[in-house]
Amino acid sequence: DAKTTQPTSMDCAEGRAANLPCNHSTISGNEYVYWYRQIHSQGPQYIIHGLKNNETNEMASLIITEDRKSSTLILPHATLRDTAVYYCIVRVPYTGGGNKLTFGTGTQLKVEL
Amino acid sequence: DVKVTQSSRYLVKRTGEKVFLECVQDMDHENMFWYRQDPGLGLRLIYFSYDVKMKEKGDIPEGYSVSREKKERFSLILESASTNQTSMYLCASIGTGKYQPQHFGDGTRLSIL
Numbered sequence: 001d002a003k004t005t006q007p008t009s010m011d012c013a014e015g016r017a018a019n020l021p022c023n024h025s026t027i028s029g030n031e032y033v034y035w036y037r038q039i040h041s042q043g044p045q046y047i048i049h050g051l052k053n054n055e056t057n058e059m060a061s062l063i064i065t066e067d068r069k070s071s072t073l074i075l076p077h078a079t080l081r082d083t084a085v086y087y088c089i090v091r092v093p094y095t096g097g098g099n100k101l102t103f104g105t106g107t108q109l110k111v112e113l
Numbered sequence: 114d115v116k117v118t119q120s121s122r123y124l125v126k127r128t129g130e131k132v133f134l135e136c137v138q139d140m141d142h143e144n145m146f147w148y149r150q151d152p153g154l155g156l157r158l159i160y161f162s163y164d165v166k167m168k169e170k171g172d173i174p175e176g177y178s179v180s181r182e183k184k185e186r187f188s189l190i191l192e193s194a195s196t197n198q199t200s201m202y203l204c205a206s207i208g209t210g211k212y213q214p215q216h217f218g219d220g221t222r223l224s225i226l
Contacts, residue, residue: 034214043117043203043217044156087156093212102172103148103156 004088009108012082018075020107022088025069030092033064035073037084038106044087047073078111085109116140119204119218127226132191134221136204144207145187146215147171147179149200156203162187163209194225 005023012018024033034049048055048062050071055062061074075082087106120135138145146161148171158171162181176198180188187206191198201222205215 032212036214041220041222043205043219044215046214046216049212049214102158105153105155 004090004104006086006088006104006107008105009110011110011112012075012078014079014111014113015077018078018082018109018111020073020075020086020088020109021070022072023070024088024090027068027090028092031090032093033062033068033071034089034091035060035062036087036089036103037082037109038087039081039084044103047086078109080111080113083109083111117204117206117216117218119202119221121221122219123222123224125224125226126191126194128195130191130194130225132194132223132225134189134191134202134204134223136187136189136206136218137185138187138204138206138216139185140206140208140216141184142206142208142216143184144209145181146205146207147177147187147189148203148205149173149198150203150220151200159189196225199223199225 032051035047036044038044047059050062064071085106085108087103116139118137126132144163147159148156150156157173159177160179162168168179178190201220203220204218207215
């Protein structure tokens with residue numbers, strides 16, 4: 001799996017968009033970008049994933065650059081409940097049989113009034 | 114919705130005890146994982162299993178073993194608990210197929226005294 005680089009922490013004002021960057025310059029052609037978040041004292045929660053096109057769901061939008069070497073997770077109207085650690089993971093579709101899935105240290109997003 | 118259930122949210126044990134952490138998923142997933150999470154170190158993979166009775170070592174298997182007797186259940190065993198195994202333990206599962214994300218339990222916060 002490709003290595004990712006994320007800022008250690010970010011702050012965002014409530015109601016504003018939170019833009020969380022991720023660099024994955026060694027991504028290969030068949031690797032997807034996944035985003036998870038972990039709210040304090042809970043397990044990680046899946047948010048969104050994409051291959052090369054921008055994606056949007058009810059939680060967030062994912063913007064992947066044309067060269068696929070970086071991506072941005074956008075929370076359009078951040079709330080206090082979005083305060084969490086956000087993980088960017090790059091990997092091939094999971095086919096079992098021994099592929100392990102690893103997480104990095106993520107970005108601590110703090111949403112403030 | 115996928116449900117991954119860990120048997121205990123909080124657990125306190127003594128040094129030298131044999132400790133069992135249980136995880137059950139209800140989506141017939143082939144693949145299950147155990148991670149531990151420590152401040153500043155992110156999620157680290159201990160063991161994973163891609164089928165009943167199959168297991169693979171992750172990045173930090175020392176001091177742990179696992180059991181997968183039934184597809185829905187994956188147990189993590191601390192053979193002789195030590196204080197450096199005090200941590201948050203997270204179980205996850207994933208189906209085998211293209212884009213599926215991992216699904217996590219809410220974790221067990223284990224303290225070894």
